Amino acid sequence: MPTVIFEDEALLVLHKPAGLLVHPNGWAEEPLAETLVGWVQAYTQAPAYLAHRLDRATSGLILLGKNEQVARILMESFLRQEVQKKYVAVVRGWPAADVFRVERPLAKDLDGPLQDACTDFRVFSRSTCAFNSTGRYPSSRYSLLWAEPQTGRMHQIRRHLAMQRHYLIGDSKHGDNTQNNYLRQYQGITRMLLHAVELRLPHPEQAGQ
Template sequence: MTEPLTILYQDEHLVAVHKPAGLLVHRSKLAGGVSEFLLQRLRNQLGQRVYPVHRLDRPTSGVMIFALDPVSAARLGETFTQRRVTKRYLAVVRGTGPEHEWLDYALREEDGSRPKAEMPPLEALTEIRRLDGVELPFQVDRYPASRYSLMDVRPLTGRRHQIRRHLSRRGYPIIGDAKHGKGNHNRFFAERLGCPRLLLAAVGLSFDHPAGEHGLALSCALDATMTALFQHFGWAGHLPVDSACRLDIAPPAAT
């Protein structure tokens, strides 16, 4: 029997859940043969219709919100479209990442509608910050030891695979990224460290509530796989916890 989804927050307008890694949000023509989706599971669990207002890649885990009525869906959709949302991710990457940096490589869409080379480059901006690191006494690549970093990642735009592409372009691919990463490091984590998945998790989301009375800040704990890895690497102090916090909205400035 499938375990119930973890509900991080719920009221009459929206619900926030922890999306498991490997689970598609909804049906896609790019994933034929898949029979289980987050949208379906959540609808069945709540016994009511739910409306997705943003997306997470299939291999990414973490916090995701759904509206519970069409009006809230429209308001939340506008909030995401206008980038009035603060997103926070944790990523495990190869190498010793920079202490703090802004990545602004323009990205072409990867929606499969036409060749990527024909798509116009679009603005993309990601803030990254190194939180911790580890050096392992194993030769995975050409060096006798291997270094990895824990990165705090905050995308300001929402291009497809933005975080994965930006970090790879900068030279710090996310572990477990089959498309933009390094196969030998991915295999090492899968075979030696029990992590056969993309090590990217959406751990924070802050936005204006669709009712318009306050904001909401959500935090999402890591799944068992990433939690065990953080503990193994001595990164337990960076583990997020499940929480929901109401935020006051500043009144408009007087004119």
């Protein structure tokens, strides 16, 4: 279940665990009570006003307003790209540069018209593990990345990493499932290794961030 990270009269910031659905949809079977929105409604005894969303497989910070007016202000901040969102990710391989940008358009809702999309990446660390996760090499290389999307497209970080062939570990939709299956079976990695670690934005009712 979620954990409260910050709360005041206007805002609620939660840590969402990986695997928790944000809200009911037509593809999942969870009832409202088993989603993040259902948990928030039980916690606040009021409607839940989401400012943005996280993929089910992604863990980390998610922001809600305490009322409809605050949520509308927050959503406008996201639309105006006033919100800094930062993630940490574990990927296959070693990027050639320590700092790089992927600026490639992405289809809206995965199969719609193309939209501009931009993500900045920075390498925290690189490692080599003495196991063969793909059947091609005697060892496996991984990198820990800092990811900062400058736009907000569906699965943006995951898709931009796939375009670079630095597949996000545990990503069953855009990643390398041969490697994912090996890491699940032999290393116990059962989730996607993407975590929303920071949100920075103007406070809707106070000066500062």
